[in-house]
Amino acid sequence: MTHTKLYTIIYVVLFAFATIQAAVEGFGLVDESYWFAFWLIIVLSVVKAVMVAAYYQHLRWEPRSVSYLAGGGVLVALALTAAAAYSIV
Amino acid sequence: MSDLPPKSSIRRWFLTTNHKDIGILYLVTALFFLVFGGLLAMLFRVELLTPAADFLGESGYNQAVSTHGLLMVFWFISPFAFGFANYIVPLQIGADDLAFPRLNALSYWLYLFSGILFGISFFQGVTFPGGWTMYAPLNTPAYMPGEALGATSVVLAMIMFVAAVTLGSVNFLTTMYRMRAEGLRMRDIPMFSLSINLTVWMMLFAFAALLAALIILSSDHIIGTNYFTYQIDGDTFATNVNNPGSSMLWAHLFWFFGHPEVYIVFFPALGVMAECFQTFTGRRLVGRKWFIISMVLVALQSFIVWMHHMFLTGINLEIKTLFMATTIGISLPFDLMVFSLIYTMIKGRVRYMTPFLFSLGALLLFILGGITGVFLGAVVLDYQFRGTYWVVAHFHYVMVAGATALFGGLYYWYPKMTGKMYNEFLGKVHFAVYFIGFNLLYFPMFIAWETPRRVFNYPVELTVWHNLSTVGAIILGGSFLIMFYNLFVSYFRGAEVGDQPWEFATSAEWAVASPPPLENFDGVPSYASGTLEFLSPSDVAKRQSGHSGAAADGGTAETSPATDGAGAEAGALATTETALATGAGTAEPTGHEHASHASFWPFMISLGGFLLFLGLSGIRTGSMLYTSLALVGGILGFGSLVGMAQEPFFAPETAIAERWPFADVEKMKLGMWTFLASDIVLFGAFIGSYAFIRFAYGWEAWHHDLIPEAHVTFPGLVNTYLLLTSSFAVVLAMVAAEKESRAGVMASLGATFALGVGFLINKGIEWQHLFHIHTEAFPEGWAITTNLASSTFYLTTGLHAAHVIIGLIIAGYMFFRSWNGAYLGDEKPIEYFGLYWHLVDIVWLFLFPLFYIL
Missing domain, CATH: 1.10.287 (Helix Hairpins)
Incomplete structure (x- = not known):
């Protein structure tokens, strides 16, 4: 590579x-x-x-599953931040 | 690496890295914490015989209730489940051990020492008194009695515990995706292992959010940041004035972890129930596929229901309604699982042995616990029930139902672990007394639901129900004497059992001796033919050659050095002589090497961590004792990490294995990525906390009100350039290693190190400048404790700097090794280090605009 x-x-x-x-x-x-x-x-x-x-x-050259693994972490963090911020609008 | 002494030697239990030994250690330690937490419960149940604090006193009651909850939830129930997981999962999936045996031992010792630190908190004046949910700002020193050193110790013990959990999650996921027997698809692994798989997925993400919360709380405790309290003038503290999000921030972070935690606790129990229902009905789980789909759904949904714990806070009605819907929705997959278990009983022929009785009991208790929980998911009912004994009764019917199944698991696998059968009669007596005691303890709490939670006072007319509960607690607690007696005596006098004491048990742990040999299987397990068989080395060689040089998973047959070890760096630190590779294709060890099973370093690292944290708990007092403890612990921990990195340790992957969906991702790399996924959540929660606080304060006003003019973009831009360049240098080091250029590797790694050091120096200069500014708005400088913005800035960028320092230690070590010619033609260790370093870079790419520009 x-x-x-x-x-x-x-x-x-x-x-x-x-x-x-x-x-x-x-x-x-x-x-x-x-x-x-x-x-x-x-x-x-x-x-x-x-x-x-x-x-x-x-990640471009890894199996897609590794991107999903990392993306899962990002998604979790975004869900927490967005929902928490929205809850006090 | 030293040899593993026999089980009769005390040394073995300090040295062992074998998954079965570690499993036993977890089980014994967790049972100790069950007794510890149980005795605390006895104390406050005695207190509750009358509605007044006339036995423990007010503070004593608060401490007993809080520590009972924390010990039972964190130090008993999950570690108890992971005792089974350690022992059973590798056997069930056909692995010789976990993927990283030394990390597994490290997880255990961190867990044990975290519990010891928790225990020491009782001797630091007052231990943690603020409820197991640790709500802030209530649980910051400003609002706690005395110096609150015991409370700080508990927070630090929790951090240590979470470190153990994170390492364990990485280890189990890597094991289950890289070491399954050939032909064993994920959907086909036994139900207990499947439940552990989903549990560790939830743990990986949920505990990272808790870690963020705990680091922030400990920072408020130790260095005086203002996340949860806002000091207005030196004497007066106020919340919800200048820091409007303070209490809600904790609630969000905690419950984002806290609700998945319910399933983290319950899923292993569900796995035990599924195993026992199958074995003792002689019937495959009815609707097994749908049972699994339901579990997956619950694991996903568990992350979108947390705000039902916050219906009485100031969150808006729209979000309450949304979370009511998601909460009610999560009960549906559970309904399917319950019906599946019931229908399995109907379709099979039930044999009422002790493990089944506990499993059936758990199901009944869980049904009641689940139904009463749905009440709490409805906004209007929750307004009425929140903060009452309804909640206490409900969650004990859920959590202790989980424990009930796990006790069934203890009886179920006891013959496998010991080679002896327990006394069946005493087992049944234990169940009967346990079940009566349980219901007598917890059911009256539904009737006396109007009792306010966490308060020793209650209406006098409810006394009879509380007294019944106390009697139930004594019976429930007493039932464990029967269990301990039975298991202890049976160990010496129980009937010998063969491989398979249960007629209809089908999973792979029953195909080996009881107890199993050190390396589990005589031959390599395979399900390729449709049934379990054990392949000889020649069969394995044939399979491998049959794949034309490709491994079973279709990867290439190249080899690369890697080993178990302390996280990512271990791959980098391995020597090719001692660690044959795993890689996309896995080679059998070719020489006379055998897997290693012993290392003293996990114990030493944990001891160092324990001393360090104990020191940190009191360092704010300026005491020489605490400072010395922190120093000694830090040195011991660091030295032990280096010792472990240099220790030759051989942890082979199975020669042929089922590895979907990570077939082409070698063991070390998968472990690294799994860890990084958790780290992403940790940083995400930190950045999310900053965003939440700033949003609550007023996004644009924040910059004008709280940040000095001297806090400019330029230092951040320079650090961005430095980190980007250092990332580029790491990829160049990898390229140089591929080209076998020693000078290139050394120059690139040296540049990485130098740029990282430059980053820290630049940051240091910037911080010094900000600490000492003198302006009208900030006459005392812009220090960590000055305001919300300074707290979030220094703590978030400080956490990032800590990551940089860790990376520099690894880079420095690798530079030293490259001097001696390491990595030439073998770039993998540099790649693994790079994965970590680039993440540190990526995080900075967001910290720079958020903290320097916007």
Whole structure:
């Protein structure tokens, strides 16, 4: 599973996305349009996380069951957070 | 690795990693905690003879009730079930042992020492007095009598217990997905093993949420974070003012764990009931497939019903209605299971032996417990019943019904474990006295339901019912004298039994001697022909060659070094001489190597952990004793971990096995991913807690009110760059190992280590700066205890930093080994470490925007 070039491209993309996230704040978008900036930044984080999991952790090349295992943990955490927050709306 | 001494030697029980020995240790220890918790119950039942605190006193009553609940739920019932699981599951699925035997021993010793820490809390002034649900803010030091050191010890003991549970969950799941006998599909494994499989799935996720809750609570106890209390001015504490979510946060975290916990407790009992019903009716479980589907449904649904425990809190009506529906819905699969068991009796011919009597008794008790629970799932009825003895009666009818089945399991497998038959007459007498005592104890609580729960005072006209309960408690407790006498005497004088004392028992544990030999089977178990047979080494070799170099599961026949060990790093630390691989295809050990069964390090690690936690319980007092204990414990624990990592230990996987759905995922990797799934929930619960508190406070106001100007994005961005680069360095190390470049491996691992250290230094500088800012809004700096935002920031990023430190220790160790030429042409250990390190990276990818930008 030697994909040095692919790993490098992903590293560059991750680096760039992190920079964009900081730039969103640096250019004042968080102050001007908080919730637009919020979702933009969160989506970028999700994309970065998926890239790390898929390529650096090799989920892309593992049996699908391993992704379900990790996804199960994510689902559990999201269910707890979303339902708890909704309960006090 | 030292040799395993005989069972008569006390050394064996400190050294053993064999699953059957560990199972016995669990059973004996759990029974000790049954007596411990039972005696506490006796004390408060005596107290309740009159409606006044005239025996134990007010605080004594609170302590007895709280510790009884905690001991019974955590230290007795689940470990008792896992005594059977340890002993029986590998036998039932055709494995020689669990996947990671030393981790199994470590689980046990952590469990035992957590119980000892719990016991010590009684001698630290006042032990935990705040109810088994540990509601916060009630259970933070601000609202507890005295120094609350005993309470802190209990919280830390719980953390230690959860560590044991998590290791156990990883171990059982890896075992059951990698070591099943050839031809044994998941749907075909015996009912007890299936129930344990579903139980450990629930444990893996539910206990991670509890761990998050406990770490937060212990942080409030020890370092003074403000998750559950908010200090307004140094003297006055207030909740629901500046911290509106405080009490609900605990309730959400606890009950997100707490409701699956009910099924974590009950499922193994259900498995025992299914086994006993089949064996003693001579009939296969009616509707077995639907029984299994129902269990799977309950396991899934258990995570979406927790808010029915919170109907009397401030959650909104919509969510109450939704959770009422899910709660009522979860009773439906249970109905199917109950009817399946009843119909199995009708279709078969019942033999009323002791294990069956306990199983049948458990079913009857559970029916009553289940029906009365449905009342509590309905919002309107719950308004009336919540906080009363209705709840106490209901959950004892459920939980102790589970224990009832497990006692049946003890009689059922006693001949297998000892090779001796218990006295059947005394067994039946035990059941009769137990059943009468149980109902006399708990049924009057339904009648006296208006008694307020957890309070020693009650209306005088209910005295007669409470007195009946106390008499029932004495009878129930006394019934165990019969059991202990019977089992003890039978061990020496009982009739010898053969492999299979029960005529209609069919699962694989009955196909071996009683007690089974150290490595379980003479030959490799296989169900490929449709029935259980044991393959000789030549048969196995033929099967393997028949697969043209592929393993039974279709994986490739490559080998790679791996071993059991302390989590992920063990694979990295294994030596090829001592640990032949498991891998996608599994090779038989080719030389004269035999599986290892002994290690002293699990005991030593747990002892170190115990001393460390005991020290932490009192470290806030500044006492030299507590500080020294923490220091000694930390050094001992760390040194023992290194010792275990360096110890040669051989834990082979079965040569051919059924491994769906993880056929191509080698043992170490599956163990690692399973652990990471739990870690995802832990971090998820932490991030969720932050989001919940901030949401309750006011999402956007949070940033303006609570965070200083000096808390800027740049340090977080730099740390993001450092971690991303370190992740990249790990994958480069893997590539270099594949290319057998020693310089490349060393350079990449060295870079990973250096970048991780850089991350911590940068964080340290940032924290120091924030601690010492002087602004109008934060004249005393922005410290851990300053406000909600600072507490969530330092604790969440601190937990992440702790993960970085653990990763650095492993990376440093691997760098040292790579210096000596390790990993060349064998990148697996680096890959396993990378899985962990990349998760740490992923978590930071969310912490960075949440804590630095938004």
